[in-house]
Amino acid sequence: MPFTAPFVEVADRVWVARHAWFDVNVSVVGGEAGLLVVDTHASDLAARGVVEEVRALGAGTVVGIVNTHEHFDHTFGNGAFRTAYGAVPIHAHEAAAEATVPAGRRIQALYDEPDNADDPHRAEVQATEIVPADHTFSSVTTLDLGDRAVELVHPGRAHTSGDLVARVPDADVVLAGDLVEQSERGDVPGFGPDCWPMEWPLALDLVIGLLTTSSVVVPGHGRPVDRDFVEQQRNEIGIVAETIRDLASRGVPVGEALGAAEWPFPAEHLADAVRRGYEHLPRSQKRLPLV
Structure with a gap:
């Protein structure tokens, strides 16, 4: 089962706390200028607990926040910080x-649905004020922490798109945010309704280019991993993309695709990946009938 752990130093002045709710990671990078918090948990209430964990480190004050993407389990703590x-x-x-x-409002609307009435986190998610990032970039930027730099790529x-x-x-x-995922459900990446499965392998190729054989990679969910893990997951995501491409090129309807091939991950986790993959393929790579 996922667990909750206080901040653990995984490298010099880089701490990671793994939380049971969503098995999500919050990371802190320390420098002479202060602390940079990477992702902020899934509600204002949960993030207030993370704030106390950060203070308990005794490593300085928070001078900046990074959201690895827009999903609520990585951004809903922004306001608390x-x-x-x-x-x-x-x-x-x-x-x-x-x-x-x-994206946050869509999640809050889901928590309004009767099926989620008994979710223990319903009230805190609905009560959270959504605070988006106010410092953005398009490709690469560098944050200065005094004696060290943090590169955002x-x-x-x-x-997601971002x-x-x-x-x-x-x-x-x-x-790495949710570009990489080490999870209790068999290390299945987060193929959600806003994923880009045909482009994901290429994005991971760039990430792998940033790694050495000694790199520590902190996924959005689960324990820290190494370059070998990232390469393996990239290859499996690549198989998903190429399988979608093959099925579409042979005219297999999208509604039949999950049952028409062998997949590197359990098929029940791939419905959005297949749907999105079919949508994103250029017309030249599709044959009728597809639906």
């Missing part, structure tokens, strides 16, 4: 910043 530390800058890719509020569309990785070069750490 602003309450605790003032109007610190919140950094994200421009596409993620633009999508944070509508948008490797392309993958888990994914980023945060690289700490002197510590050989990459905070």
Whole structure:
């Protein structure tokens, strides 16, 4: 089962806390200028607990926040950190910043549905004020923490349109968000309704280019992993993409695709990947009938 752990130092002044709710990671990078928090958990209430965990580190004050993408389990704590530390800058890719509020409202609407009436986190998700990033970039940017830099890189569309990785070069750490996932459900990546399965392998190729054989990679969910893990997951996502391409080129209808091939991940986790993949393929790679 997922667990809750206090911040653990995975490299020089890079701490990761793994939380039971969504098995989500919150990371902190320390420098002479202060602390940079990467992702902020899934509600204002949950993030207030994270704030106390950060303070317990005794490593300095928070001077900035990074959202690796727009999903609520990575952004809904932004407001709590602003309450605790003032109007610190919140950094994200421009596409993620633009999508944070509508994506969050969709989730709050889902928690309104009768099927979620008994969810123990319903009230705290609905009560959270959605605070999007106010410092954005399109490709690459660097944040200065005094004695070290943190590089924010948008490797392309993958888990979402606005994914980023945060690289700490002197510590050989990459905070990968949901571009990489190590999970209790068999390390299945988050192929959600806004994923880009045909482009995801290429995005991971760029991420792998940032890694050494000694790199620590912190996924959005689960334990830290290494370059070998990322390469394996990239290859499996690549198989998903090429399988979708093959099925579409042979005219297999999208509604029959999951049952028409062998997949590297359980088929029940791939419905959105297949649907999105068919949508994104150029017309020249499709044959009738597809639906």
